[in-house]
Amino acid sequence: MQLQYDIEGGNFTKAGFASSEIKKVLKQLNVDAATIKRIVVSSYEAEVNIVAHAYKGAVTVVIDHEKIVMQYQDEGPGIPDIEQAMVAGYSTASPEVREMGFGAGMGLPNIHKNADDLLIESEVNKGTLVTITIYLKQEGGQ
Amino acid sequence: MDTMTIKEICNALQLNVLAGSKGLDKRVTGGYVSDLLSDVMGNAREGELWVTLQTHRNVMAIASLKDLAGVILVNGQQPDADMAEQANKEGIAVLGTDQSNFIITGKLFQLLNS
Ligand SMILES: Nc1ncnc2c1ncn2[C@@H]1O[C@H](COP(=O)(O)OP(=O)(O)OP(=O)(O)O)[C@@H](O)[C@H]1O
Ligand SMILES: [Mg+2]
Numbered sequence: 001m002q003l004q005y006d007i008e009g010g011n012f013t014k015a016g017f018a019s020s021e022i023k024k025v026l027k028q029l030n031v032d033a034a035t036i037k038r039i040v041v042s043s044y045e046a047e048v049n050i051v052a053h054a055y056k057g058a059v060t061v062v063i064d065h066e067k068i069v070m071q072y073q074d075e076g077p078g079i080p081d082i083e084q085a086m087v088a089g090y091s092t093a094s095p096e097v098r099e100m101g102f103g104a105g106m107g108l109p110n111i112h113k114n115a116d117d118l119l120i121e122s123e124v125n126k127g128t129l130v131t132i133t134i135y136l137k138q139e140g141g142q
Numbered sequence: 143m144d145t146m147t148i149k150e151i152c153n154a155l156q157l158n159v160l161a162g163s164k165g166l167d168k169r170v171t172g173g174y175v176s177d178l179l180s181d182v183m184g185n186a187r188e189g190e191l192w193v194t195l196q197t198h199r200n201v202m203a204i205a206s207l208k209d210l211a212g213v214i215l216v217n218g219q220q221p222d223a224d225m226a227e228q229a230n231k232e233g234i235a236v237l238g239t240d241q242s243n244f245i246i247t248g249k250l251f252q253l254l255n256s
Binding site: 012013015016017019020023037040041044045048100101102104105106107109110113 | 177178179180181183184188194196198199200203204206207208224
C-alpha cells in the first residue's frame, strides 16, 4: 500500500494532518497500538520539520506486511551538519516558531528513539530527504 | 487506583470547560506539564491530561495524535479560535483555570494519587 501527502512549509495550521491520516490507516490495518505510537511520533516530528524549516515537501508512505517506510522529501535550506542537527537541544528555529513551543531541538532525537531505522540525506540550498523505517506487528498476531 | 473522568476532575478542581465538551467522559491516567511540543510528543503518554500555556491549534493535533485525555490551560489563557474548533471536532476537552501551572499541577497530582 502506498500513500502520499503534500506538506506546506510555514503553514502550521495544517501541521500534523499527514500524520493523523497515517495513524488512521494503521488503525484500520490493525497494527498494534505500541507500534502505532512510535510511528506517530516519528511521522509528526518529520512532518513538522518540513513545516518549520523547509519551503515545501511531501511524504510518501509504503506499507507492507513487514514494515512501514516513510520518506519525507522537501525543498528547503537543507541541513549543513546532520550530526549536529541530531544533537538534542540543537535548533535553528525562528523566534516565532519557538514562541509556539517548537524549536526545543527534540524532534530528530524523538525520531531516532522511536524508529527502527532513520536515514537523513541533505543538500544545502536544495533540500532534505528523511527516511524512517519501522517494523510492524499485527494486533494479536505474532 | 480507580481512574477519574475529565468531568470529575473539572468539578473537583473547579476548572472551566473552554472547548471540546464531548470529551468530558474520557478517563485520566495521569498528567504531563510542558510548553515544548516535541517534549510532549516524545514523553507524554496516552490518557494523560496536558497542562500548558500554549493556546494554538497544534496543541490539539498533538493531543489527538498522542491520545491524551485533555488539555488544561493555565493563567487564565483562552484557546485560539482554531484550537477551540479543533477541540470540538476531535472531542478532546480543553479546560481552563486562572491558577498557575505549579498550583494546578500540585492539586491534580494530589487528586489523582489520593
Ligand atoms: N527538513 C529540514 N530542513 C532543514 N533543516 C532541518 C530539517 N529538519 C531538521 N532541520 C534542522 O535540524 C535542527 C534540529 O531538528 P529537530 O527536529 O531536532 O529540532 P527543531 O525542529 O529545531 O525543534 P523541535 O523539533 O524540538 O520542535 C533544526 O533546528 C534545523 O536546523
Ligand atoms: Mg523538529
